[in-house]
Amino acid sequence: MAKTVARRRFARDRVLDAAQALFTERGVGGTSLQMIADRLGVNTSAVYYQFRSKADIVVTVFRPVFEDITRVVRIAAAIPSQEVRREATISGMIELAVRHRRTTALLHADPAVAELVEAVGEFREAFHSLQAILAGPEPDPASRTAVAVLVPGIFGAAADPAVCDIPDEELHRLLLDCSRRLIAA
Amino acid sequence: MAKTVARRRFARDRVLDAAQALFTERGVGGTSLQMIADRLGVNTSAVYYQFRSKADIVVTVFRPVFEDITRVVRIAAAIPSQEVRREATISGMIELAVRHRRTTALLHADPAVAELVEAVGEFREAFHSLQAILAGPEPDPASRTAVAVLVPGIFGAAADPAVCDIPDEELHRLLLDCSRRLIAA
Numbered sequence: 369m370a371k372t373v374a375r376r377r378f379a380r381d382r383v384l385d386a387a388q389a390l391f392t393e394r395g396v397g398g399t400s401l402q403m404i405a406d407r408l409g410v411n412t413s414a415v416y417y418q419f420r421s422k423a424d425i426v427v428t429v430f431r432p433v434f435e436d437i438t439r440v441v442r443i444a445a446a447i448p449s450q451e452v453r454r455e456a457t458i459s460g461m462i463e464l465a466v467r468h469r470r471t472t473a474l475l476h477a478d479p480a481v482a483e484l485v486e487a488v489g490e491f492r493e494a495f496h497s498l499q500a501i502l503a504g505p506e507p508d509p510a511s512r513t514a515v516a517v518l519v520p521g522i523f524g525a526a527a528d529p530a531v532c533d534i535p536d537e538e539l540h541r542l543l544l545d546c547s548r549r550l551i552a553a
Numbered sequence: 554m555a556k557t558v559a560r561r562r563f564a565r566d567r568v569l570d571a572a573q574a575l576f577t578e579r580g581v582g583g584t585s586l587q588m589i590a591d592r593l594g595v596n597t598s599a600v601y602y603q604f605r606s607k608a609d610i611v612v613t614v615f616r617p618v619f620e621d622i623t624r625v626v627r628i629a630a631a632i633p634s635q636e637v638r639r640e641a642t643i644s645g646m647i648e649l650a651v652r653h654r655r656t657t658a659l660l661h662a663d664p665a666v667a668e669l670v671e672a673v674g675e676f677r678e679a680f681h682s683l684q685a686i687l688a689g690p691e692p693d694p695a696s697r698t699a700v701a702v703l704v705p706g707i708f709g710a711a712a713d714p715a716v717c718d719i720p721d722e723e724l725h726r727l728l729l730d731c732s733r734r735l736i737a738a
Contacts, residue, residue, distance in 0.1 A: 397583020513727040516710035524705025
């Protein structure tokens with residue numbers, strides 16, 4: 369019985385790995401369930417045995433990222449000082465962007481993912497809370513612009529092949545420096 | 554005769570408008586030639602009369618952006634001072650990101666577009682020249698990280714609905730301020 373569960377998890381993980389590779393290559397919108405099955409050398413029925421739909425696969429791939437965003441927001445929301453709250457949020461966002469480098473590349477990088485974020489209630493809330501904390505209450509155009517640069521900048525940079533040789537810890541520190549300069553206004 | 558040319562241009566522009574709207578909604582990878590035809594209420598043959606392939610449409614949509622990037626790079630390359638050259642490049646990049654807000658949103662936002670940039674020689678050269686000028690010769694990890702934040706940050710921000718109420722000129726100025734802080738290191 370334990371063996372069956374392990375086998376089933378292995379099969380699920382293989383589908384998720386293949387899906388993620390295809391999302392990176394072709395975008396979420398450009399990937400079909402048939403392509404995922406082809407990549408694994410199986411029939412689509414084998415994929416449907418693990419997941420209800422392509423949307424189910426997409427949500428499963430992105431869930432860990434949004435769970436981490438939710439955690440960052442929850443930790444930050446409990447901090448009374450607005451400045452400290454924002455700093456903690458930025459550092460948390462960078463940490464997860466770097467740790468999930470492969471997945472977060474898609475986060476700011478695909479209209480199909482943006483649509484998914486809006487469609488799934490918990491994802492939408494996590495992302496909007498993140499942006500609200502970063503912008504602060506009643507942000508002026510300069511603050512809104514800085515946040516609009518910061519979020520795709522961090523997620524885009526973490527996924528950029530030009531920095532893939534920089535170790536996670538150093539990249540986290542460098543991105544934090546960038547964020548501080550950007551938000552310092 | 555002149556009328557026929559005008560009509561043909563009108564038909565081409567309609568295809569390009571429909572394609573761009575679908576690219577924004579579903580990503581380039583998630584848009585088929587059939588969907589473009591459906592959006593226009595015509596047969597695919599009517600679309601094929603104007604364009605050889607979906608790739609032909611994609612290249613046509615992005616050509617103006619890359620022509621502008623090439624122009625920015627050419628102007629900057631003639632400036633002897635490295636610092637002035639970078640400043641001119643950043644301001645030029647922001648100007649075109651803001652002017653082409655709708656199109657540039659896709660530029661850093663779709664694996665299918667990244668693939669296109671690599672596939673089309675002139676596009677690839679324009680983009681790599683832009684990144685090389687921004688990073689400077691033999692950039693250290695901090696400079697590489699700042700440039701990796703800057704490019705998706707600028708293109709992402711220009712396309713962000715959160716700043717769509719800010720007029721072009723003001724947004725250009727605010728993004729230039731962000732870039733100066735980011736690159737100042």
